[in-house]
Amino acid sequence: MATTRRTFLTTLAGAPLAVALPVRRAGAQARAKVTLIQTFPSMAFAAVYAARAQSYFDQEGVDVEVQIVSGDAIGAQALVGRTAPMAAIGGAEAVLLAQKGIKDFISVASVISAISVSVCVRKDIAEARRLTPSMPIEQRLAGLKGLKIATGSPGGAIHTTVRYLLGRAGLDPKTDVSLLTVAGGPAMLAGLKAKQFDAIAISPPAPEMAEVDGAGTLVISLSRGDVPELGNLPYDVLLVHRDYVANNRDTVRRVARALGRGAKVMRENPGLAKESLLKYFDKTPPAVMDAVVNNLRTAFNGDGKQSVEMWKNLLQFTAKAKNEPVALDPAEGVLWTNEFIGT
Secondary structure, three states: OOOOOOOEEEEOOOOOOOOOOOOOOOOOOOOEEEEEEEOOOOHHHHHHHHHHHOOHHHHOOEEEEEEEOOOHHHHHHHHHOOOOOEEEEEHHHHHHHHHOOOOOEEEEEEEEOOOOOEEEEEHHHHHHOOOOOOOOHHHHHHOOOOOEEEEOOOOOHHHHHHHHHHHHOOOOOOOOOEEEEOOOHHHHHHHHHOOOOOEEEEOOOHHHHHHHOOOEEEEEEHHHOOOHHHOOOOOEEEEEEHHHHHHOHHHHHHHHHHHHHHHHHHHHOHHHHHHHHHOOOOOOOHHHHHHHHHHHHHHOOOOOOOOHHHHHHHHHHHHHHHOOOOOOOOOOOOOEOOOOOOO
């Protein structure tokens, strides 16, 4: 992830609405209150940040307290322990819970519908190997052979994604490349500039910053759809305890609707998307944020809808990345539902 992983608590503030959009309010009904866990302070959760920045939760008549924690595993523990009834969490973590026989949760919306990891190769190496973003993906992946690639910790989402990409190209992650565990985007960016690494693999904004600074070439962007099966899956979802869904259907609907509006901003309104993200990532240079928003926009489907195909892709990715079978049903109603979307 692009920022330091730490735990902190923040309560949503009612920011002024920056664009004319349909407004739904709770009317005479009592305002709902709910705690929402977010498992990383990452731009992959841009729909959440946009919903907060544009006061969409408030307009939907729900007071949402966002608790940002340091990882999917911690978020899952909080859900299981009922610290909070819902979480913006990795879809792979939802799969892991189901594999463990924990079936108390259901995904009611897709927060981001593509893996957001990018691979940025040091500029001199990219030029020497003639690696460009316009090449067929097979050639770009093959061009990573022999490189020292800075990535996340083994077993984590980013490391798992890199292993999947290497395997897709027939490369052995143990012998054909050197995968180096590096803590966070700033350290990766510094190492790339110092030529300690040949490439970095991480979510925004470090890869975009490297390219804007002239230190690297963003060769692979999964959020742009460079690897089709990884550009259409529920990478992060709104996972809710089934008991809470049964007893608070209207609140779930309002939260999902606000997130869908946030996702629509990310997909359809680059200016407002940039403004929203800069409220929470204010140290990101505007030119870098422009690149981030451009690369991320197609990763959001605009309404949070999920599909059987998306969940099939996620289950296949999980199985291939971990080299083990995943015997779960991708049909609606088992792991996910669209019941609360668009209503």
